Amino acid sequence: xxPAVLIVDDETTIIESLEGILSDxxxxxMHAYNGYEALQKIEADSPDIVLLDIWMPGMDGIETLKExxxxxxxxxxxxxxxHGTIESxxxxxxxxxxxxxxxxxxxxxxxVTINNALNFRKLEEENIYLRKKSIEKNSxxxxxxxxxxxYSEVMAASPSDASILITGENGTGKEMVARTxxxxxxxxxxxxxxxxxxxxxxENIDSELFGHEKGAFxxxxxxxKGKFELASGGTxxxxxxxxxxxxxxAKILRALESKTFQRIGGGRTLHMDVRLIxxxxxxxxxxxxxxxxxxxxxxxxxVIPIHVPPLRERKEDIxxxxxxxxxxxxxxxTGSRKSISKEAVDLLARHPWQGNVRELKNLLERLFIxxxxxxxxxxxIPHPYTxxxxxxxxxxxxxxxxxxxxxxxxxxxxxxxxxxxxEQSQGDIQIxxxxxxxxxxxxxxxxx
Numbered sequence: 007x008x009p010a011v012l013i014v015d016d017e018t019t020i021i022e023s024l025e026g027i028l029s030d031x032x033x034x035x036m037h038a039y040n041g042y043e044a045l046q047k048i049e050a051d052s053p054d055i056v057l058l059d060i061w062m063p064g065m066d067g068i069e070t071l072k073e074x075x076x077x078x079x080x081x082x083x084x085x086x087x088x089h090g091t092i093e094s095x096x097x098x099x100x101x102x103x104x105x106x107x108x109x110x111x112x113x114x115x116x117x118v119t120i121n122n123a124l125n126f127r128k129l130e131e132e133n134i135y136l137r138k139k140s141i142e143k144n145s146x147x148x149x150x151x152x153x154x155x156x157y158s159e160v161m162a163a164s165p166s167d168a169s170i171l172i173t174g175e176n177g178t179g180k181e182m183v184a185r186t187x188x189x190x191x192x193x194x195x196x197x198x199x200x201x202x203x204x205x206x207x208x209e210n211i212d213s214e215l216f217g218h219e220k221g222a223f224x225x226x227x228x229x230x231k232g233k234f235e236l237a238s239g240g241t242x243x244x245x246x247x248x249x250x251x252x253x254x255x256a257k258i259l260r261a262l263e264s265k266t267f268q269r270i271g272g273g274r275t276l277h278m279d280v281r282l283i284x285x286x287x288x289x290x291x292x293x294x295x296x297x298x299x300x301x302x303x304x305x306x307x308x309v310i311p312i313h314v315p316p317l318r319e320r321k322e323d324i325x326x327x328x329x330x331x332x333x334x335x336x337x338x339x340t341g342s343r344k345s346i347s348k349e350a351v352d353l354l355a356r357h358p359w360q361g362n363v364r365e366l367k368n369l370l371e372r373l374f375i376x377x378x379x380x381x382x383x384x385x386x387i388p389h390p391y392t393x394x395x396x397x398x399x400x401x402x403x404x405x406x407x408x409x410x411x412x413x414x415x416x417x418x419x420x421x422x423x424x425x426x427x428x429e430q431s432q433g434d435i436q437i438x439x440x441x442x443x444x445x446x447x448x449x450x451x452x453x454x
Contacts, residue, residue: 009124010034012053014044014070015086016062020109024057027113028120041065045073048081055123057107057116060087060094068097075102080130082123086111146179146186147330148323152315156183163310164190169262171247171307172285174314176434177364180285181245183314188241191281196240199233204249205436211254213270216261222271234267234278242280247307248288248299259303282307317359317366324355327363331370344374346382353384357391372425376418424449 011033013024021037028035036051038044040062048056056074060067071083085098088109098106104123107115146153163170164187172180181200188198206214213222217232233242244250250258261267265278284307293299317324328351336343359365369391377386424438428449431437435446442449 008032008034009054009120010036010051011120012044012047012051012056013037014039014041014056014062014067015059016040017059020059020086020111024111024116027116031117033120041067041070041073044070045077048074048078053081054127055120056081056083057120058083058085058103060085060098068094068101071098071101071103080127082127084119084123146182146314147327148320149326150320150322152320153323156312156314159312160186161190163187163312165192166310167192167281168309169281169307170283170310170312171290171304172283172312172314173290174285174287175316175362176287177362178314178316179363180287180314181243183312184241184243184245184283184285187283188243188281191241193240193281197237198241198243199237200243200245201233202245202436204246208251208254211250212257215254216257216267216269217272218270219272222269226271229269232267232269234261234280235269235276237280239279240281242282244282244284246286247284248286248290248293252298252300255300255303259300259306262303262306317362321355324366325351327366328354328370331367332374335371335374339374342380344377344380344382347384350382350384350387353387354391368425368428372422375421375425420452424452 011028013021013028013035014037015021016039021039025035025037036047036053038047042065044056044058047053058067058070058074062070065073067085067087071085074081074083079102082104083102084105084107085094085103086107086109087094094106104126105119107119146156160183170184170187172183174180184200185198188194201214203211213226213230213232215232215234217230217235218226220226220229257267261278262282266275267278268275290299290304290308294301294304328346332344332346354366354369361368369387373382373386379386424442427438427441428435431441435449439446439449
């Protein structure tokens with residue numbers, strides 16, 4: 007299907023000339039002699055691009071452009087004039103024109119501009135699609151009253167640039183909430199940079215946040231941009247802010263107050279352009295009482311508080327979460343989707359889920375890998391999620407002993423062992439790696 011071009015000009019010779027050239031190049035061409043006719047053609051025939059003359063009787067090109075952009079904001083419009091001025095070009099660009107061409111028209115320039123505009127529109131449509139998929143991927147799954155309240159708070163807070171403090175237990179999905187806020191903010195095209203304050207050694211945190219110049223300290227062999235700089239124009243998410251040391255808290259407070267910062271070892275003042283979102287599983291007001299968290303920083307961060315409910319307060323969402331995780335696991339593993347019996351789902355809904363959504367997700371990944379049947383049954387769900395008869399061998403161990411190949415059994419045992427340690431660590435790879443005595447990279451590789 008060839009792209010359709012609408013030519014809007016009151017000069018018949020211009021229309022005929024452009025129609026002949028564009029038709030020869032495979033474009034579907036239509037025309038209109040004034041703005042009113044153009045709007046009717048766009049409504050009826052949905053062209054892919056409009057070539058619009060500025061100087062026309064009645065409704066001129068700028069007025070027509072504004073009307074087009076009201077009803078068809080993604081439709082690219084290229085303005086054409088024989089009386090080009092800087093003022094008219096600026097006015098057209100401000101009103102949403104993609105580009106500006108002057109008469110007499112250069113055919114090569116016309117063709118390049120049309121193709122560039124069509125490619126730009128295609129990229130915009132792809133970006134909209136990818137953003138929609140990203141929103142779907144990062145949105146919190148659930149229809150419970152607790153989740154609906156959370157949705158409403160997120161939607162209200164997102165368009166603002168005010169700082170947000172997200173509270174909630176480990177595994178509730180605080181980062182997912184932060185990513186959703188970013189997607190619905192006024193800066194969704196900007197970067198989303200996340201940093202776990204609890205996972206970075208105290209001596210490295212300032213460099214991670216603010217960056218450093220070459221030679222600023224012994225290991226600074228090159229210049230390094232910090233997260234505040236990398237997140238410019240977007241969102242910086244400081245996860246587990248309650249674990250940050252008091253000295254770094256003071257530096258962040260100064261940066262927030264002045265909207266500026268400096269790299270370690272540098273003298274240049276850099277402007278800070280980030281939307282700051284923080285999260286914690288701690289009671290920061292209690293930490294303030296203990297003297298481990300600055301009260302003035304708390305007030306700076308807690309402009310908009312959002313609390314993410316634990317899974318035990320939204321158990322009616324568990325069936326939907328189970329379905330969502332099984333769908334995702336099937337896609338990730340390019341295998342057939344496993345189903346789960348109603349009795350098994352009911353059993354999962356009765357569990358207290360101290361590790362919250364992360365714990366549920368890890369268990370379903372484990373069952374997806376270890377259960378060889380197409381359906382997960384109650385008998386497949388291990389202790390402590392189901393009562394166990396004394397002396398009974400668990401279903402996954404029975405399955406493990408049925409493997410004849412030693413190497414395959416070893417690999418499956420290793421994966422099962424890692425999954426159990428992740429469960430015990432509430433899904434935190436860094437903590438699990440420390441318990442096992444290995445690296446987070448090793449765990450990701452084995453689980454991949």
